[in-house]
Amino acid sequence: MTMSPTTAEPVETIRLRVNGVTHEAQVPPRRLLSDALRHDLGLTGTHVGCEHGVCGACTILVDGQPMRSCLMFAVSAQDYELTTVEGLTRPDGSLGPVQQAFKDCHGLQCGFCTPGFITTITAGIAENPDPDRAEARDMISGNLCRCTGYQNIVASVLRAAEIQREDAQNGDGEEQGR
Amino acid sequence: MKPAAFTFQRPTELSEALAAYAANPGAKILAGGQSLIPLMSMRLTTVSELIDINGIGELSFIEASEAGVRFGALARHAELHAHEEARRVQPMLHAALSHVAHATIRNRGTTVGSIVHADASGEMPVVLTLLGGTLTVASTEGRREIAADDLFIGPLETALESGEIAVEAFVPALPARHGIAFDEIARRHGDYALCGLGVVLGLTEDGGIESVRAGYISVTETPIVVDLTECFPDGIDASSLVAAGEKALEQLEPEGDIHASAEYRAQLARTLTARVITAAHADAKARLFQEVTA
Numbered sequence: 001m002t003m004s005p006t007t008a009e010p011v012e013t014i015r016l017r018v019n020g021v022t023h024e025a026q027v028p029p030r031r032l033l034s035d036a037l038r039h040d041l042g043l044t045g046t047h048v049g050c051e052h053g054v055c056g057a058c059t060i061l062v063d064g065q066p067m068r069s070c071l072m073f074a075v076s077a078q079d080y081e082l083t084t085v086e087g088l089t090r091p092d093g094s095l096g097p098v099q100q101a102f103k104d105c106h107g108l109q110c111g112f113c114t115p116g117f118i119t120t121i122t123a124g125i126a127e128n129p130d131p132d133r134a135e136a137r138d139m140i141s142g143n144l145c146r147c148t149g150y151q152n153i154v155a156s157v158l159r160a161a162e163i164q165r166e167d168a169q170n171g172d173g174e175e176q177g178r
Numbered sequence: 179m180k181p182a183a184f185t186f187q188r189p190t191e192l193s194e195a196l197a198a199y200a201a202n203p204g205a206k207i208l209a210g211g212q213s214l215i216p217l218m219s220m221r222l223t224t225v226s227e228l229i230d231i232n233g234i235g236e237l238s239f240i241e242a243s244e245a246g247v248r249f250g251a252l253a254r255h256a257e258l259h260a261h262e263e264a265r266r267v268q269p270m271l272h273a274a275l276s277h278v279a280h281a282t283i284r285n286r287g288t289t290v291g292s293i294v295h296a297d298a299s300g301e302m303p304v305v306l307t308l309l310g311g312t313l314t315v316a317s318t319e320g321r322r323e324i325a326a327d328d329l330f331i332g333p334l335e336t337a338l339e340s341g342e343i344a345v346e347a348f349v350p351a352l353p354a355r356h357g358i359a360f361d362e363i364a365r366r367h368g369d370y371a372l373c374g375l376g377v378v379l380g381l382t383e384d385g386g387i388e389s390v391r392a393g394y395i396s397v398t399e400t401p402i403v404v405d406l407t408e409c410f411p412d413g414i415d416a417s418s419l420v421a422a423g424e425k426a427l428e429q430l431e432p433e434g435d436i437h438a439s440a441e442y443r444a445q446l447a448r449t450l451t452a453r454v455i456t457a458a459h460a461d462a463k464a465r466l467f468q469e470v471t472a
Contacts, residue, residue: 051219052216059282071212071216075188076211076232142281142282
């Protein structure tokens with residue numbers, strides 16, 4: 001264990017596997033996973049809102065399951081395959097199904113909450129590929145948006161599921177929802 | 179909103195964790211962390227050392243048998259919620275877990291962790307009490323079982339001794355001719371309940387009421403179970419349901435806060451008592467019918 005040059009606090013070397021890439025970072029144990037992603041790895045797609053698990057903006061996928069990155073420590077996250085919003089594009093870098101659906105349906109305004117919605121919905125439609133409106137609302141009930149009034153986000157869930165089903169029919173959806 | 183500094187250990191064997199905890203009783207155990215980490219981030223609590231038990235594979239299990247459901251300290255709420263056999267053996271688990279926070283929190287949070295957090299606004303401490311479950315704790319001295327009735331001794335306070343780690347919990351199976359229901363009312367879906375309750379209702383062989391027990395959330399400082407059987411000598415009707423609500427309130431201590439006044443919480447307790455007993459009665463009748471026709 002070495003000391004951080006700026007805080008004189010002991011730091012550990014950790015390895016985080018994010019979007020298929022292994023990153024190494026020196027962090028103190030108290031570093032929240034959300035902060036490690038943003039500050040240590042420079043992956044600023046994950047947004048930090050309330051920082052106590054209520055708002056859902058920082059939601060990422062941990063082994064494919066949505067979890068709050070502000071409610072995990074980076075040192076605890078080394079055994080998992082992490083996926084952030086940056087990892088949800090198509091292999092060619094174009095928008096993934098959920099991202100495309102948000103664009104199609106105007107599912108965002110300021111965009112601050114959007115990364116948490118994208119990750120949550122990606123896992124949601126992997127589990128339920130054909131949600132109805134009530135199921136779509138339930139899927140996003142742990143995420144707060146202060147701009148849209150949610151109507152267009154619900155529409156985006158349904159549209160994302162539709163794009164995903166089209167992808168599956170065309171046989172090109174395997175890369176998504178890792 | 180950042181936790182204060184702490185030292186960190188991540189044992190992969192339970193014996194290592196127990197030794198580390200014995201060496202530093204001021205340490206805190208980290209399982210799901212969905213209650214502990216917000217408390218640390220808001221600096222409502224500070225810990226000198228965190229012992230992360232997530233690497234201890236033997237704590238990650240769910241076993242459902244005809245006797246009941248046993249689950250380890252790393253069984254996530256979501257895993258227990260989705261466990262078909264656990265749901266068949268003791269349906270109260272699934273019913274109550276549906277109300278624990280949001281799905282995203284349930285993916286990380288653990289049911290045993292939620293029990294030993296001992297928040298009377300939490301669902302699972304009350305469920306353990308209502309079902310007459312037990313908690314198994316371990317220390318370097320050995321293991322012991324604590325009955326739910328002896329576990330919760332104050333707000334966020336349990337009977338665990340210094341150096342003891344909660345390793346598993348057990349809830350007995352739902353007996354024959356019994357039914358369950360669970361409901362709560364919260365300001366927002368997934369938020370803390372203003373009031374909630376779970377009911378286990380038993381029928382006699384000819385379909386009369388044998389027992390009615392109700393466990394309440396957010397209206398006392400520690401989990402409470404009220405026996406309401408005496409309110410239903412002649413079955414369930416509108417007036418007996420009203421009487422049950424009043425009887426329950428004799429033992430509840432609803433308090434007012436920024437979310438709801440004491441009077442409003444009391445009214446929720448009356449309304450929910452009638453609603454959930456009615457649902458548990460319907461559930462018991464449906465199960466009795468299945469048992470008779472099976």
